[in-house]
Amino acid sequence: MIFKKRFLPIAMMAFHSLTVAAQKTVENYSWTNLPKAQQPAFKRDTVRITAYGAQPDGHTLNTDAIHKAIDAVNKQGGGVVMVPPGLWMTGPIVMKSNINLHLSENATLLFTPDKTQYALTEGFYEGKSAARNQSPISGINLENVAITGKGIVDGNGDVWRAVHKSQLTEGQWKEKVASGGVLKDDGKTWYPSEQFKKASTENKSMLLTPGKTPKDFADMKDFLRPNLVVFNNCKKVLLEGVTFQNSAAWCIHPLMCQDLTIRNVRVENPEYAHNGDGMDIESCKNFLIEGCTLDVGDDAICIKSGKDEEGRKRGMPTENGLIRNNIVYNGHGGFVVGSEMSGGARNIFVQNCTFMGTDKGLRFKSVRGRGGVVEKIYAKDIYMKDIAQEAVFFDLFYFVKFATDGARDMREEVNEGTPVFRDMHFENIVCNGASKAVFIRGLAEMPIKNIIMENMVITADTGMELTDGDNIQFKNVHLITPEKSQAVK
Structure with a gap:
């Protein structure tokens, strides 16, 4: 049995094993054998950027001095490039293997507003090859690389964005x-x-x-705003302790990386920051995101894997990830998959995270033409407050209403561009305040399937809206809505 549309405007009602088409079950999984990411290791040799003439006056352009320090340490087999306390103006920094760029407490790397310092380069925009300005910090084909410390990386984003x-x-x-x-x-x-x-x-x-x-x-x-930090096709990447802020577009963008760790970082962008995502983990394998705090202008912790045909040809899912002990304040979504997920996403665990005031909580989005399979996503111990829209959200009609997607294929047939969302388990979810508790809208030709939600307490204006799903199970779910709530039309 597949449900086509179902409204559940529930007030003060507890569910026990309310199941739609429960003939199937989600594959067994374990929270004890979680994905792991290998950590980089560095020689203790340390070089301060001041050794090459860097000046912390907030005015001197220190690009050359920083690169000379990185080159010297790299040639010696690696180690630590130290940024001491101070305000260090710089142009784009290109990282090298075996380098730990360490920002001391009260050290700020402030990227210059002089756009002539940023070369036009081949990059990616929302999952497709695009011309971009050079990222303030970048690295390609590296191994054993890190940005650590208690300092600040500031992208000077306001000079770039409308x-x-x-x-x-x-x-x-x-x-x-x-x-x-x-x-x-x-x-x-x-x-x-x-x-x-x-x-x-x-x-x-x-x-x-x-x-x-x-x-x-x-x-x-x-017009070609750069992402703040981009690591492309790198292995053993560590971002730890640093505050990344004020990006012109996406803030942290690891792309096609393996063994990625993002630990105890803070990501801040103003609420008005267009494309001001916090972290976009794209086509990466074996990753850990833990202890981070995000307050951003778009999606906070986001899983991506390329867009449409280009993403399907790349064929690199984002997989084997653990996301735990994070706090998200402002953001379009707390934990997000999509909408550029054409390479797929799988085997991702989200645990013990708090979303405070985000637009949506758990957010999954795609559209016809993307393709890709999103499966084996597990979330538990998720705590939300004052969610502006839906606490749990699935939508396979994302962006259809906008002119840019006006020509998108609307035929109800299964083909290589049909996105698949299936086999997920969410448990121990608490939300105090949302516009709607749960929204699920699949495709007629490809329903969202095999989703279990259990042990949930959600206080919301309205209950659930379910369209085109198969085997959506609710177990011990308590939805608290106004006594006179009405079905959402």
């Missing part, structure tokens, strides 16, 4: 307009430059289609 008047207070808006830049013709959006405005209003593409190189995008360079 902002709508409605997203700021009156005082902030006046300050933004006075800072320079240009306004949209209706006066309601601020752009960093005329070049940015033109690219945005004309909806120019940044994608690297056949025959195009990054140099072909020079006339829209200012």
